[in-house]
Structures are given as C-alpha cells and as structure tokens.
Amino acid sequence: MTAVQETPAVPAPEPARGRLGVGTGTALLTGAVLGPGVLALPHLAAAAAGPSAIIAWAALLALSAPVALTFASLGVRHPDAGGVASFARRAFGPRTAVAVGWWFFGVVPVGTLAGAMIGGDYVASAAGLGRPGAAAVALALLAAAFASNHGGLRLSGRVQLALVAGLAVLLVVAIATAIPHLRADAFTPFAPHGALGVAQAAGVLFFAFAGWEAASHLSADFASGASTDSGSGTLLRRATVATLALVGVLYLGLAITVTGALGTRAETSPVPLTLLLRDGIGPAAGPLTAVAAIALSFVAMNTYIAGGARLGAALARDGALPRVLARGADAGQVPHRSLVVLEVISGAVAAAVLPLGLGLDPLMRVTSACLAAVTLVGVAAAVRLLPRGRSRALALTATVFVAAVALSCGFYLAVPAAVALAVAASVRPSGPS
Template identity: 40%
Template sequence: MCNPHVGGPRHHEQMTERGPSTTNRSTTRTGGPEPELSDPRVPATPHGRLGVAGGTALYIAAVLGTGILVLPALAAAAAGPGAILAVAALALISVPLASTFAALARRHPDAGGVATFARRAFGPDAARVIGYWFFFGTPIGAPIAALMTARYVVAVIGGDALSTTLIAIGLMVIPVIVTAFGVRFAASVQLVLSGALVAVLIFVLAAAAPHARPENLEPLLPHGWAGVGLAMSLYIWAFAGWEAVAGIGGEFRNPRRDIPRATALALVIVSVAYLAIQAVTVVVLGGKAATSDVPLLDLVRVATGDGGGVVVAVIAAIVVTGVFNAYLAAFSKLGAAMGRDGDLPAWFGRGVENGAVARRGLLLSAVVMALYSVVVLASGDLQPFILVHTSIAAAVYGLGVASALRLLPARSLGWWMALISCVLAAGLLVLAGWHLVFPAVAAVVALGVGALSRSRRRRSGRPAGADPA
C-alpha cells in the first residue's frame, strides 16, 4: 500500500471519474506548489472562519476523548505497568501520523477529508472505500463513548442498567443538536469545554500524585511484550482522531497557516495528558487498576475521598460532549461530500460548502449511530467493539498515509512524515489482527456499490460522475 517511490520525479496523473469537459492535471512531486485537482465535484470554495483556538479545541476533543475514562484500566489489565510504555509509544507514533494528516488537510482543505485525499491519490474506488470505513464504520465508537460516560455518571449518582442506557442515549442526542448549528458554533462550545477539561484533569492528577507508590511499577512487564502490544491496540482508540478533523480543514480561516499550529498544540496537550493519566493510574492504584471499571473515579477517591465523584461526572460529561462535537462535525461534512461525489445519493450533498451546515449528512450519521447503539448497548461488553473500532481506524490511517505519499511533494517534511507513518500504520494493522475482517467487509461493500454505479451509468449512457451511487 505504501510505496515511497510512487510518482518519483514524474507527475502522477490523478485517477478520478470526470465528466467529458474535465481536463486531467498532474500533481508535482518536485517540492513546488501543487496544482489543484481539476474535478468539478471538488470546487474551490471560500474558507470558513475557524481559528487556531477553535481548531485546537476540536482536535483535542477528537483525540483526548473517552479513552481517559476507561482505557487506563483496560491497558493496565493487558500490560500492567508496561501500559505506560504502550502510551509513550503511541504518543511518538502520533507525531508523524498527526503531521501527515495536517499536511494533507492544509493542502487539500475539503469536506471529504480522508476520502478526498484517497480520491486524488488513487481514484474513486479508494475514496469510496475509505469514505465508507470512516462514515459507516467509525460511528461504532459513539455508543461505546456514551456507555463509558454513562457508567461513570451512574457510579457517582447511582442507578441501574436502564438508567445507564438512558443516560448514554441522552449523551448522544445533545451533541447532534449542537452540531446542527454548524462547525463554528460547535468549535466555540468546544473551546470552553476543552479548557475546562484540561483544568479539571490537572487538578485530579495533582491531587492523586502524592499517593503514588513506586513499588507499583514492579514487575514492569507482567504479561511480556505481548501485553504491551495489546495495550497499544486498545490505545489506538484513544489516539485516533487526527484523520477525523481532516474533514473540517476547509472551515479554517487560513488552513495553510492554522491547521499545522492547531495540530501541534493539540498533539502536545493530548500526549502529555494520556501519559500522565496512565502513569498516575498505575503508580497510585497498582494492581487495583486492572480490575477497576472507573479508574478516574478511583483516583479521585484516593485523593479526596468519596466527595470527589462530582468532579469525575463533570469530566465525563465534558469529554463525551467534546468527542461528539468533533466527530459529528466531521461525519456531517463527509456525508455531504460523499453525496457530492456520488458515493451517497445526491440528496445528502447539501451543505458541503465551507461554512455551510451539512444537516442531511448529520442526519444520516445520527441514524448510523443509532443502529450501532442498539447492538452495543444490548451487549454492554465494550472491549470487542473497541477492537473493531480500532481496526477500522488502523485501516483508515493506512490508506490515508499512503495517499499522502502520492499527494505531498517528494522529500518534503510532510512526505517524510508520511513515509514514517506508512511503516507505523503497517504495524497498527498487524496489531489489529483478525479484526481487520470488519474493514475488509466494508471495503467489499464499497467496491460493490461502485461497480453497481458504473453498471447503471453504462446502461443509461450517462458519463462518469453524473449519477449518484
């Protein structure tokens, strides 16, 4: 998938379906300015009004999500103190991954996000595959995130299984309403929420740190390196998100300047936060961390007693609202872009323009979330669904960074980051193991839709791109 020599010094012809009047252009690999793709379905439109602060808030929300609520315990169960090594490794892996998607988004700020990158690099079939992975696969994380949060809230205020389910549903509905007002409004809300989240986390970690016991770091690898690998696979859930916000690149006031800045700020904040949370969880809770359902709540109880539950409930509510704000903004825009590009019925294409509100794409993503919610809430066991989600995220990363090798100027900083990311993405795919059957099935469906669409066009005599899938 990842061939660093693709294109070389020659121009790579864009592989995309075009109407009869569309000309074919090349993408330069010499390090100079890259021509825009000549595709009438990806028009040049004015950018939005999102600044560095709002963009950073959405990036933090997408990545520093509900993983802080449960993953420190799941990772501790998998690797013991070695979970700290797993988090540190993924923080390092995130540098080239985040840099790659930032480089792509600043050069191609389009609502299609990763689907647009794949279309420009490999053509419409690849775009449809990665679009289906992200739009129809990633939303399985929504009920997982909501259920994680609901369990925290119930642990604080009390309640039964029905209460947990109702709270989880409510946590998914409210952000849908917020996103219906547009990306800029969601970013404004998220700026406040992200600031509050960071402040509360600093308070919790500072209060719990004095209770650390160094002996809890031994043995470092009770389950060997295989345990660290499993913890890394689980933490992909936490560090996924860089590809999600690529779809809102066009909403930035100045994408070429602001996207790298927002990415860098968010990367530092997220990496430090996850590493600190995992380390404090291990050294304070010790062996109890592996059996905890609410590790953050346990940290607060160690530091402040039973009176700190409200703090955790506040953290949980902020976290899940932020995650949904970021992802629903990306889902709605991607749904509109897929409608524009023929990968969904054209009716969903409304709102694809930068600054517009893609409410029809939002509606479809809400329906997809609802369907997954029925399955996840009925099961209640989160780990299998987390691994499905992370396998889809690994697949999206793999095709996304492969696209970067074709689209970014050869031997530029972004290109080198993409090359490193290809190796890292291959490792994430290996960690995903048999769970890759889920993105494989989604890919087959996407390719089948593409074949059916082409067959319809041939029968009707319409040119490529004239009929929605």
C-alpha cells in the same frame, strides 16, 4: 451505483478563514485529538497489558509525531476541507476515497454508543446505579444527541473548546493529586500478559490518538495565505508541535499515575479518573467526573453524529450510497434521512451490546480499527502526494508506523476490510482510478 464524484470527510470546526494563530490553532487541534475516550481508555489498556500499557501509550505518542506532521504538510500543500478522502482520491482514485467515507460513516454508530456508555459508566458510579442504570443513561444520551441533530442544534466551536479545556484541566488535577500516591510495587509484575498484551493495548488506544487529520482541514484558516514553509505553513506546524507536546504530557502523565496510584484497580474499574480524583480530593470526585463525562460525551456524540449524517447524505448525493439518503446534503439543511439510518444502526448495535453487558472494549476496538484504516490511507497518500525529501520520508515513516499499529487491532481489521471489499464490488468510479 452511479459514478462517484467526490467523497467529503468530516471537517473540524471551521473558524473564519485566515484568522487562526498558533494559540487558537493549538486549541482546535487539541480539541480534535483529546476527547471523552480518554476517560475510559486507561482502564481498557491496563486490562489488556497491566503496567506495561505505559509502553503502548509511549509508542503511540512517538507514532503521533510523524503522523501529525505529515497531515500538517498535506494541509499546507493541498488545503481542502475534504481531508483524508480528498487526499485518497488524488493519490489512489475514487474507490479508495469512497472506502474512507464508508469507514467513517459505518463506525459512527459504534463510536457514539461507546461515548454514551462512557458517560453512563461515570454517572452510574457517582450515583450508585449499577449496570442497568449505566445502560439507561447511555440510551438517554444517545437519544438526546440524535434529537438535537434532528432539531438542527449545533454547539458552537467555542463551547466545544471550552469543554475540551475543562477536560484538560480535570486531567491535570487528577495527575497532580495522584502523584503523592504513586507506589513502586504497583508496577510489578510489569508485563503480566507479555508483548501480546502491549500490542492489544495499542490496538484499543489508537482511539485516543485519532484526529491528527484535522490539521489538513484547518490549513487554509491560518493567518497567512502562504502555502510554503513560511506563513501559514509555519503557523500550522507550530500549532501541531504544540499540540503534540500538550497531548503527550497529559497522556503519559495519566498513564503513569493510573498505573502507579491505582495498581490493579485500574484493570477492574471503568471509571479510573474518578478513582484518581477520589484519592486526591475526596467524595466530590464522583459528581465532578460524572458531570464532565456527561458534557464531554454529549459534545463528542453530537459532533460525530452531525458529521456522519452530513457525510452519509454527501455519499448518497455522489452515488456511493442509495440516492434516497441524499436529501439534506447541502449546507444549512438537516440530513434527516441519513440521521434515521444512523439511528437505526445505533439502535441495533445498542440492542446487541447493552443487554449482553459486552462493555466498551469491543466498541472501542472496532472504532480504532476503522480510524486506523482511515489514518493509514491518509499517510500513504502523503507518500505519493508530497515532494521528495524530508516531507516524503516523514510520510513513509508514518505509514510504516500506522501499518504496525493497525496490525495490533487484530481480527477487528475484518470490519474495515469487509467495507473495502463492499466498495470494490459496488462502486463504479467516474474515471480511471
């Protein structure tokens, strides 16, 4: 392949520069972290660990603090829309930057199919369609998301944030209505699968904790242009802390109520939020959560397909993928060829997963492994890029924590490892790495 010039990452929604305050910044960061995966992950975590899945939720929330604050510090000192790929290039050279790009591009079809299946499960549950109906809805969502991207349709940041706000409200209602139904006996036996179950729950739950790197994409958009501990740096950190608090309350509240109110039903039902709401508000819970799941799944799929296709075209432009895919890399263009590649891969994954009834778990775990690898590279880069002192110590802590969580992904780490080996074998950097 030809020399690699740059490997952009998928940016967060871009507001007007210099216009973000703590409130809008918190909304955007929350939108980057909170997504439709949270509709299915409580079930997957409970199936892996039983009630002790709460430990995995709490541990990942504790991990999120140093990770989120590290990305905020990177964004303040090195504002760049390229995000983790840019940090990786600065710290480790172009091959690592390309690996980050390939990890994301390669996992987009897996993650988007997972999002489609979440929507399909909730619709099928509400309408009594069964597994074939859920698969049909998932395929329809997948086709609609690709069609909208070929047509150049982009949902506005305001629409996406409104839907995320709707999800947050739905979670609050589910948690509040479930509290009267909590039962102490639902927490016993607490750890039926032991420590291994908790580790396996953490491996799949990382899907719900990705997105903190969005802070680095948004750093230049805060109200002040200062790049120190004052001005935009203070605003970005405040927004990060506010997001940590909000996400922490929602995730822990959901983990506790899913376990305490549903008991073993959380381990067997793919639609835990519907069950929580049904206990609290009655039959309206099914249609309500189905509509929310469809909207949120489509938004997430549309966003990731758009970003993945743009990234694929940029990788091709810079020599990290075949040049024929580079068309559409420029702003305002639709990267149709890159989209077709993602369509073909998505179709192949769907053909392998849906007829066999493999479910969400392996898709979520593959996606979590790749996202964990991206996050690990980002925080490790921070150890080299941030100045000595508190910021570097925080980055080192984040690196150790993320490495431990990445190990919980188990043999699914073979996916990002294989991609990294392919990069090492096929990508020729333009200069010293």
